[in-house]
Amino acid sequence: MKNKLFRSVRIEIVTYVIISLILSLITTLLITFGLFMLRDFIKRDSQNLNSPVQSAGTTASVQGDASQMDNVEKDIRVNENIKTINGRTDDNILSRYQEDVRIKLSESRRFAGFIVIEMIVCFIFFFSIYFVFFTKKIVDYFEQIDRGIEEFSEGNFDIEFEVRNEDELSNMARNLNRTTGEINRILAKERDEEKSRKEFITCIAHDLRTPLTSVIGYLQLVMAKAHASRSNEELQIKNEEYVKIAYEKAIRLQGLIEELFSFTKTDSTELRLHLTEIDVVKLMEQLADECYPSLQEAGLALEFKTSAEVIKIEADGELMARAIANLLTNGIKYGKDGKKIIIDLYRENENSDLHIRIINYGRLIPEKDIDHIFDKFYRVEDSRSLQTGGAGLGLAITQNIVKLHGGCVNVKSDLSGTVFEIVLPAK
Incomplete structure (x- = not known):
């Protein structure tokens, strides 16, 4: 009352x-x-x-x-x-x-x-x-808010002000609660960002150090046996193998660095899209052709489905190709236990959203990892290996690119397969 x-x-x-x-x-x-x-x-x-x-x-x-x-x-x-x-x-x-x-x-x-x-x-x-x-209750309420503001000024941002009525004091309490909530959110975000920066340094140091150490080690072996290998054919063959391994490690190191630069670029708020009209069907066919050697090596077949022969959207072709390529590469890496990769493009009409689905039938993603799969540097524990373990930035890059285009990326992993789906607006 x-x-x-x-x-x-x-x-x-x-x-x-x-x-x-x-x-x-x-x-x-x-x-x-x-x-x-x-x-x-x-x-x-x-x-x-x-x-x-x-x-x-x-x-x-x-x-x-x-x-x-x-x-x-x-x-x-x-x-x-x-x-x-x-x-x-x-x-x-x-x-x-x-x-x-x-x-x-x-x-x-x-x-x-x-x-x-x-x-x-x-x-x-x-x-x-x-x-x-x-007026005792009003004075007590004033004193309560005053004590809360004093604690707030001393750095206690977890305080919650009581909201009693619908008057000016209660509105002040609501605004103070919103302020403390926003400050706590900002502080939590800063803590997460600080944690991410530390993880960033740790992951980059680990991912770059491993191939770099191998490159240096193999090159040292080559250099140590360079003189003796001139007169020894067996040593010469080994040195060639060492050089080949060092080259492969250097290529991997180059890929990690490029992945890092790509993430930094797509995560920047200053990035501007260069929108043009592209045919998604032709883009997917081109990306599928580029992935053919990897598919052959993994023993996977590619099945391509589309609801129309031509599906055009406005997008940054270079960035969109990178986003889809990351999903294809991810599907090939972790879908080796399956028999095929499915690419499914569909749109109900020209004014509806475009759906790009990439399905693999390999290892399932644990339920506890689904919510973090797009976090930067996050990798499923058993995926950190020389064969499949990248820098953990591919899916984060894809998500950034799709968000820049106003779309979203969804993932589902169950007995019917692991499905990564990009949803892009009609315009």
């Missing part, structure tokens, strides 16, 4: 001020009325105590005969006695009367001043009490 009534702290405070004014006024009036009643009660008691003495000195003779007279005679005699007394003591009574009037007026003025001061003091006192009582 309070949440619906008070949607502004100002309205709530004004309401509490009005209520406090009314209650303090009522309380002050009740206390003042009580003081008047108490004063009247005290005056009546004092008059009752003084009345016997006064009657004994002035009307003793009248009261002595009053019990024997009827009412008329009694009144006449009382009047005569009063006239007699007035005749004898007129000056004394007048002065006494004036003194009594002056005393009563002085007492009335003092009492009136007391009442005014009492009303002002009571009104201020009770207004303060009521106002503090009604």
Whole structure:
């Protein structure tokens, strides 16, 4: 109910001020009325105590005969006695009367001043009490937010501000919660990026050091036996083998470096696409021809399906070719246990999204690795080998390129095969 009534702290405070004014006024009036009643009660008691003495000195003779007279005679005699007394003591009574009037007026003025001061003091006192009582929750909420902001300024970004109502303070608490959440998100992102940088250095150092060490080792062997191999045919043959191995390692090293540069390029926010109209069917046929030697070496057949003979989209041809080639290479590397690779292109109509599916039937991707398969430098544990272990950037590069084109990459791996699917918008 309070949440619906008070949607502004100002309205709530004004309401509490009005209520406090009314209650303090009522309380002050009740206390003042009580003081008047108490004063009247005290005056009546004092008059009752003084009345016997006064009657004994002035009307003793009248009261002595009053019990024997009827009412008329009694009144006449009382009047005569009063006239007699007035005749004898007129000056004394007048002065006494004036003194009594002056005393009563002085007492009335003092009492009136007391009442005014009492009303002002009571009104201020009770207004303060009521106002503090009604606004205690608001003040406590202020103090709570103030303590939270102080902790926030000291670096505690995990604090959560309580949201009570729909007023300005609650809006402030919501904004502070959003701020702390955003800061925590940024800090978490920075921690992840720092972790990624460390992993980047570790992975690059490992992936570059391994082939480089091999190159240096084999070249050292060749150099050490270069002189002796001139006259020894067997050593010469071995040196040629060493040179061949060193060359292969150098090629692999070159591929890792190119992969690293490609990722750095596609991960940059400054990269601009050079969009042209390309025929995806011809592009896939060209990429399939380039992969033919690798398919033959892996003992895999290639099956190509398409929903149309020509499917054109606007894309950066060079980058898109790189993205699809990475998926084909990945499918060949990890699909050796299967018998074929399937490329499936389909689009319902010219205005619908284009789907590029590459399916292999090799080793399945563990479920725990599915969510990380596109992370840079991430590789399934059993894939780190000389034959299949790259730098772990191929799928990350593909994802970056597809995102630059406004599309997405999905992956599914189960008993029906491992499917990598690129979805590109019509335009």
